[in-house]
Structures are given as structure tokens and as C-alpha cells.
Amino acid sequence: MYSTRSLVLICLFFSIAFSAEKTDSLQTEITAAEKLVDLGRDLFYQSVEDKSKLDSAFAVFEQLKKDFPAYEGRAVTYIGALTAIRGKHAFWPYSKFRLVLKGLAIMDEGTQKSPDDIEALFVYGSTCYFMPFLFARSDEAQTAFKRILKLLPQKIQNYNPELMNNVIEFLLQNAELSPAEQEILIKMKEKIILR
Numbered sequence: 001m002y003s004t005r006s007l008v009l010i011c012l013f014f015s016i017a018f019s020a021e022k023t024d025s026l027q028t029e030i031t032a033a034e035k036l037v038d039l040g041r042d043l044f045y046q047s048v049e050d051k052s053k054l055d056s057a058f059a060v061f062e063q064l065k066k067d068f069p070a071y072e073g074r075a076v077t078y079i080g081a082l083t084a085i086r087g088k089h090a091f092w093p094y095s096k097f098r099l100v101l102k103g104l105a106i107m108d109e110g111t112q113k114s115p116d117d118i119e120a121l122f123v124y125g126s127t128c129y130f131m132p133f134l135f136a137r138s139d140e141a142q143t144a145f146k147r148i149l150k151l152l153p154q155k156i157q158n159y160n161p162e163l164m165n166n167v168i169e170f171l172l173q174n175a176e177l178s179p180a181e182q183e184i185l186i187k188m189k190e191k192i193i194l195r
Contacts, residue, residue: 033068036060037119038160044078044085044123051089057082073114074123080106081127100135104128111144118155121148122167129174145175152188165192 043057058079065075084103090096111117111124125144128137148167156164168189172182 033064033071034160036064036068037071037074040064040075040078041163044082047082047085048088051086054082054086054089073110073112074117074120075110076113077107077110077117077120077123080104080108080110081123084127084131100131104131104135104137115147116151116155118148118151118159118167119163121151122170126170126174142176145171149175149177149181149185152185156188156192161192165189168192 040057040060043053043060047053047057061075061078061082065072065079080103082103083106084100087096087099087103090099107124107127111120114120121144125141125148128135128141128144131137148171152164152168168185171177172185172189175181177185
């Protein structure tokens with residue numbers, strides 16, 4: 001017969017083994033999701049100039065949304081931005097206008113689903129920033145930039161360093177920042193380079 005101490009040790013061993021297996025499984029899922037995000041991000045930026053990349057980018061973010069619910073808000077935000085980019089590439093003015101409005105609505109939905117996702121906020125803010133004044137999204141862009149500034153100190157380590165470097169550089173050049181906010185971003189940028 002097993003002693004109480006032996007049973008406790010056996011239970012502890014299985015608990016640790018199960019926990020390690022669960023952690024490995026979670027890490028594998030995060031890695032798979034991040035690879036999909038990286039692919040989608042590359043296709044997204046290519047699609048700004050090359051409309052032939054749009055369908056592939058849409059497919060990647062639809063897959064991300066379906067397979068990784070934790071990334072749904074980010075995926076929806078990218079889908080909205082891609083819809084707006086599809087409007088940029090459309091030939092007819094009415095089609096352009098309609099697709100951009102649809103894309104903005106989808107991006108709004110995405111950032112509501114993930115209000116603390118820096119990447120989703122950046123895609124939203126930078127897309128709104130470049131919208132013609134007719135769409136009246138400059139205030140939303142600056143609000144997104146301020147939200148990113150607030151989130152960066154506690155969340156920057158959760159994101160790709162190269163992406164965060166680009167986000168900070170964009171904010172330094174385009175966000176309406178106080179001198180103190182600029183200094184915070186410059187210090188964060190220096191830390192990214194040192195990593």
C-alpha cells in the first residue's frame with residue numbers, strides 16, 4: 001500500500017507533468033498564432049501598394065480569427081483595414097467610398113473587441129491617420145495613438161521588437177505629443193534597440 005506521503009508525491013508529479021504539457025501546448029499555440037500574424041502583417045503592408053496581395057491577406061486574418069479566438073480583435077481590425085485598402089484600389093469613386101466606410105466600421109468592431117491590443121490600435125490609428133479629411137477620422141487616430149502611449153510601458157514586451165520600434169517611430173513623427181510624451185517614447189525606443 002502507498003503511504004499518504006507517496007500518494008501526495010505521485011499526485012504532485014502528475015500535476016507538474018500535466019502543467020508542463022499544458023504550458024508547452026499553450027506556447028505552441030501562441031507560436032502558431034504569431035507566425036500567422038507575421039504572415040498576415042507582411043501581406044497587409046504589401047497590399048497597400050499591390051492589390052494582388054489582398055485576397056491572401058484576407059484569408060490569413062480570417063484563419064487567425066477562426067483558429068485563435070484570443071487574436072479575434074486584432075484579426076478583425078486588420079480585416080477592416082484591408083477592406084479600406086480594397087476601397088483605395090477600387091476604380092469607381094462610389095465603390096471606393098463604400099468600401100472605406102465598411103472598412104472603418106469593421107475596424108471599429110475590431111478595436112472594441114481588443115481595446116488593449118497595441119497592434120490593433122496601431123493599425124486602426126495609422127489607417128485613420130491617412131484617411132482623407134472627408135472621413136473625419138483624425139481625432140480617432142490621435143485617440144488611438146494616446147491609448148497606445150498609455151499601454152506601451154506595461155505591454156511592449158509582449159510584441160515583436162521590430163514592430164514596436166516602427167510603432168514608436170510612427171508615433172514620434174505623427175502623433176500629437178507633449179515633450180514629456182516624446183521623451184517617454186524615445187526612452188522606450190532606446191530600450192528596444194538594446195534588447
